[in-house]
Amino acid sequence: MLTTKTASNITAPTQFLQVKDERYAYRRFGKGSGRPLLFLQHFTGTLDNWDPAVTDLLASGREVILFESAGVGRSTGQVPKTVSGMARHALAFLDGLGLTTCDVLGFSLGGMVAQQMAQDCPSIFRRMILVGTAPRGGEDIMHLEKQSLARYFEDPTLQGYALLQKIFFAPTESSQAAGAAFIARLAQRQEDREPASGPEVAKAQVAAFREWEQFTGERFANLKSIRQPALIVNGIHDQMIPVSNSYWLSENLPNAVLLTYPDSGHGSIFQFHESFTRQATAFLASDSPFAPY
Amino acid sequence: MLTTKTASNITAPTQFLQVKDERYAYRRFGKGSGRPLLFLQHFTGTLDNWDPAVTDLLASGREVILFESAGVGRSTGQVPKTVSGMARHALAFLDGLGLTTCDVLGFSLGGMVAQQMAQDCPSIFRRMILVGTAPRGGEDIMHLEKQSLARYFEDPTLQGYALLQKIFFAPTESSQAAGAAFIARLAQRQEDREPASGPEVAKAQVAAFREWEQFTGERFANLKSIRQPALIVNGIHDQMIPVSNSYWLSENLPNAVLLTYPDSGHGSIFQFHESFTRQATAFLASDSPFAPY
Numbered sequence: 001m002l003t004t005k006t007a008s009n010i011t012a013p014t015q016f017l018q019v020k021d022e023r024y025a026y027r028r029f030g031k032g033s034g035r036p037l038l039f040l041q042h043f044t045g046t047l048d049n050w051d052p053a054v055t056d057l058l059a060s061g062r063e064v065i066l067f068e069s070a071g072v073g074r075s076t077g078q079v080p081k082t083v084s085g086m087a088r089h090a091l092a093f094l095d096g097l098g099l100t101t102c103d104v105l106g107f108s109l110g111g112m113v114a115q116q117m118a119q120d121c122p123s124i125f126r127r128m129i130l131v132g133t134a135p136r137g138g139e140d141i142m143h144l145e146k147q148s149l150a151r152y153f154e155d156p157t158l159q160g161y162a163l164l165q166k167i168f169f170a171p172t173e174s175s176q177a178a179g180a181a182f183i184a185r186l187a188q189r190q191e192d193r194e195p196a197s198g199p200e201v202a203k204a205q206v207a208a209f210r211e212w213e214q215f216t217g218e219r220f221a222n223l224k225s226i227r228q229p230a231l232i233v234n235g236i237h238d239q240m241i242p243v244s245n246s247y248w249l250s251e252n253l254p255n256a257v258l259l260t261y262p263d264s265g266h267g268s269i270f271q272f273h274e275s276f277t278r279q280a281t282a283f284l285a286s287d288s289p290f291a292p293y
Numbered sequence: 294m295l296t297t298k299t300a301s302n303i304t305a306p307t308q309f310l311q312v313k314d315e316r317y318a319y320r321r322f323g324k325g326s327g328r329p330l331l332f333l334q335h336f337t338g339t340l341d342n343w344d345p346a347v348t349d350l351l352a353s354g355r356e357v358i359l360f361e362s363a364g365v366g367r368s369t370g371q372v373p374k375t376v377s378g379m380a381r382h383a384l385a386f387l388d389g390l391g392l393t394t395c396d397v398l399g400f401s402l403g404g405m406v407a408q409q410m411a412q413d414c415p416s417i418f419r420r421m422i423l424v425g426t427a428p429r430g431g432e433d434i435m436h437l438e439k440q441s442l443a444r445y446f447e448d449p450t451l452q453g454y455a456l457l458q459k460i461f462f463a464p465t466e467s468s469q470a471a472g473a474a475f476i477a478r479l480a481q482r483q484e485d486r487e488p489a490s491g492p493e494v495a496k497a498q499v500a501a502f503r504e505w506e507q508f509t510g511e512r513f514a515n516l517k518s519i520r521q522p523a524l525i526v527n528g529i530h531d532q533m534i535p536v537s538n539s540y541w542l543s544e545n546l547p548n549a550v551l552l553t554y555p556d557s558g559h560g561s562i563f564q565f566h567e568s569f570t571r572q573a574t575a576f577l578a579s580d581s582p583f584a585p586y
Contacts, residue, residue, distance in 0.1 A: 174583075236543060236544055243540075243544075247536075247540060250529060250553050250555070251529055251536075253555070254555065254556070255555050255556070256555050257552065257553065257554060257555065258551065258552070258553040259550065259551070259552055260543055260550065260551040261550060261585055262543070262546070262547065262548050262549050262550065262583075262584055262585075263547070263548070263583070272583075272585040274585075275585035275586055276585075278575075278586075282571070290467075290555075290556070290565075291555055292554055292555075292565040292567075292568035292569075293568055293571075
């Protein structure tokens with residue numbers, strides 16, 4: 001077992017797994033009777049962008065595995081320009097770990113990768129948590145050039161975490177306060193940190209978003225084949241991937257519960273981490289063939 | 294205290310409360326540390342239409358109070374032709390009971406009445422559960438004449454419970470099976486039953502739906518004043534009050550969590566009664582000023 005004794009993303013060491021030509025960075029910690037839970041990360045996020053308030057609580061009942069896709073952080077290789085390419089890396093990684101099945105928490109871009117993996121390899125996931133994400137053919141996915149986001153991205157006074165707080169949280173006092181707390185939690189990890197993503201990562205991932213907005217044939221029909229119980233979560237005021245995309249997911253996935261949070265944006269599960277981890281724990285604890293928990 | 298020892302809607306006696314000119318039928322049972330939970334009923338529903346799988350479980354942690362509005366069942370008076378008129382009856386009833394504040398579970402028409410009560414008397418509810426309902430100005434609210442519903446209402450072989458099973462549950466094997474179980478639970482109550490609603494009840498309540506679809510000024514702006522933590526619940530395939538109405542509720546109420554259920558229609562909370570009562574119990578147990586639980 002590659003688990004560590006330190007069940008926190010503040011201190012869990014980054015590990016590396018060589019699979020064919022690539023060497024993937026990842027962290028694996030926690031224990032319990034639950035199935036391992038794979039975390040798939042958002043646009044430009046690294047292992048250091050996982051909120052310990054979420055990972056550590058969930059690690060108290062199962063192993064969590066934080067995966068760094070190719071070309072991100074200390075993982076080698078090129079960032080694929082398609083979600084499908086990213087899904088291949090994640091499937092290769094799980095194969096390299098010897099995991100034939102697990103649960104998944106895919107956030108934003110990671111939620112798209114999770115959907116693609118479930119389509120490419122239907123047995124890989126038992127239960128799926130899809131947060132702040134969109135189906136293939138969704139709309140308004142990560143259009144950083146639109147005014148509501150560009151005003152932050154183009155503000156030279158907003159860099160790094162300060163930018164993250166603005167774009168992940170709603171422009172209310174309560175949501176911004178939750179954002180400040182989130183940032184403080186991310187900053188707790190002092191050593192063994194991943195290098196921040198550069199513009200080349202962003203460029204390739206944005207290309208993947210644009211490709212993901214395309215669809216052929218009947219819109220959302222591809223979702224019918226994802227029969228796993230799914231929990232869809234979205235903040236009501238998400239500017240990066242609007243909640244309408246989560247409505248489509250819950251209406252077109254055959255077996256999905258939708259949970260939306262008020263007063264929150266893309267980072268809703270970090271704002272309401274106590275609620276979210278309680279809900280996720282209950283969802284993952286269920287062995288029902290039906291999503292409701 | 295008017296509570297009974299029989300904490301089940303299968304056996305709880307119907308009680309009566311005279312307030313001014315009206316004599317309201319109701320049932321009150323259960324106990325626990327939670328605040329009393331007022332149940333407000335759907336189109337043409339009587340006290341006998343409350344699923345004991347929902348009422349009895351919730352009654353294990355608090356008193357539940359099932360209210361029969363004027364002109365329904367054995368309650369005297371005329372069925373109001375507006376939601377506002379129904380809200381006045383419910384507020385008068387609570388006043389007659391000496392309850393100055395409680396929690397509420399409003400289902401369908403009952404959810405509209407709950408919203409109106411919260412606007413007319415902001416202190417009356419601590420937490421609100423709004424199931425399969427719509428905001429003022431919502432759309433496609435109980436249009437029984439549309440083909441997807443008329444095919445059931447105009448089918449002479451479908452009467453009473455058989456009709457209810459068709460219109461409350463999705464046309465899938467799993468949902469219809471859940472519908473059959475729901476009907477069987479409702480039929481468990483053998484004595485002290487309410488008379489079924491006649492066409493005059495339906496006519497007045499449909500008039501109230503039509504009035505509720507109207508709005509003046511900014512659509513949904515009235516919801517901003519309902520600041521109670523709210524839990525919105527809807528089945529994804531609801532034909533009677535489509536889920537889009539719950540999206541509007543959760544987007545425009547300032548403090549609402551949305552939960553949607555797959556493979557289910559208007560009766561989603563009866564289909565997934567184990568999940569719903571678990572979720573409702575957690576929501577009601579919270580004393581947070583924020584809706585997430």
